[in-house]
């Protein structure tokens with residue numbers, strides 16, 4: 001799926017968000033990465049196999065730790 005060389009992280013990699021954006025829809029709040037992951041502006045993700053990842057903003061992590 002990824003046309004880049006070296007190839008971008010796979011959808012199941014921890015750094016999947018490091019893949020390049022191939023379609024950005026800021027007016028709708030999401031963008032499609034070349035590994036098939038849909039990345040939402042609230043940092044939520046939708047993986048190619050239909051798995052949804054909850055938003056994980058650093059601010060959320062900081063507040064839950066406090």
Ligand SMILES: [Zn+2]
Pocket residue numbers: 002003004007008019020034035
């Ligand atoms: Zn790529």
